[in-house]
Amino acid sequence: MLNSIDINKIREEFPVLNQEVNGFPLVYFDNAATSQKPTEVLEALNGYYRGYNSNVHRGAHTLAAKATDAFEATREKVRDFVGAAHTEEIIFTKGTTEAINLVAYSYGRAFIKEGDEIMISAMEHHSNIVPWQVLCEEKGAVLKIIPVSSEGELDYEAFENLLSEKTKFVAVVHVSNSLGTVNDVQRIIAAAKKVGAKVLLDGAQSSPHFNIDVQALDCDFYVFSGHKIYGPTGIGALYGKKEILEAMPPFLGGGEMIKEVTFAKTTYNELPYKFEAGTPNIGDTVALKNAIEFIERIGKDNIADHENSLLLYATEKMRAIPGIRLVGTAKNKVSVISFLMEGVHHFDLGMMLDARGIAIRTGHHCTQPLMNEFGIDGTARLSLAVYNTKEEIDTFVKALSNIANRFSKQKQKIS
Amino acid sequence: MSTSEIQEEIIDEFSILEGDRENTIFYIMELGEKLSALEDSAKVEDNIIKGCQSKVWLTTDFNEGKVVFKADSNTAITKGLISLLIRVLNKKTPDEIIDTDLYFIQKIGMNQLIGSQRSNGLTAMIKQMKMYALAYKAKADN
């Protein structure tokens, strides 16, 4: 377990945290949207562009070899990060969204047929809804939705009842970005396997918080974004089981992804290059390795312990404020808290907190169907990372209480 | 009062806040609270201003050659913003509304305060108010 001294040390590694916003010390509670980056990631980016920027896999020169080595070293690091068996099972993408689209286009166009069923849940991010809707429309397949309870948990019995031999694909969020719910993906995967459906896990919000082992999970695909795990924007990864990736047609055509091109016929490159057409995002890929090394150095268990204690602390303090309603009270949660304040719209709340230097997110969090299920148009959400502290939560809770007081007084005046 | 006199008045009021973000937000919200609420029957899709993140409903009337605006919003800050626009443009002739340059928005630093997304919303509100004025003008000219 980390003590506060360690957290202060960690904070020193994040230059962006050390600033005032609107005259107050920044409290950054919007980590589910994107996390901040430690110095080693910034230096890796700088070091790449200053030291060995070159195109990968092509040049016959020293810098190109260095860039290629660094690029491929990140692939190996990501393999280890998700617990994959083979390095070529890691495909670099722009992030979660592109990775899901890759699977929906490539796997979906090749293997989904009319009348097949694809299952997602009611708590998906739009990026795990829209690609499947498009696919279903094109193929005449049917999209089925796993319902969610008022606590924000999936209804596993309903899921199992929806499953049939028609179910060909299940794409679910591992951890909800709006509610923080950790879904029982073991149960989902086991049940899906029984009917022969493939399973994709949207790991955008699980990858920052706890250890991932795709082999133990036995999922077919796992996707995540580098920018949510202390890495750069514009880089993420798709893990896919080798035999499935091999059977899938390329997603984009161009350089890098070919073995031989004639006007009569093109043969495709091997995994993973088959899915990486064009010059990749080399600099950000290189620095992603440093982000994962940062996480390894702190230790995912330590990160989870610290975040969990922050979650409990913040939840308890927020429950004590009159007029606050928590949205999403699942038993198993990561450090994401969605909430509403009676009589105050979340947009207004966000602006008032921002005026105090507190950054939270407000709105539907790209999960409009979920918000509709709850009959609301959005929430205010704080999402905590390893560098957040109890003191910051105190600052936040105090600001929130002041706003609550102000508005309850106003209501009394009116009534 | 002319539209520029009203704008000067607003600029004066805001100057007292000395650019303090929190106080400015609270002040805008208070202004919104003073705006009389729209009856629920007017809060319909047809009256919603498109291009705003928040919901903003705007209705108009034409009375003795002048446009009467009424508005409401589901968020307090947006309601405050539209109350400022109404304060300047309400009960003016269509020509006055069309010709008014709403320079007070720049002067009170509103765009920095609310950010580019809400600024776009504010622009949409202004556009909608001027569109109504244009429509009444066209009708009156016929």
Ligand SMILES: Cc1ncc(COP(=O)(O)O)c(C=O)c1O
């Ligand atoms: C659960 C979930 N899925 C998908 C995404 C999309 O990730 P990206 O925008 O990095 O592609 C996000 C990011 O907000 C997310 O939280």
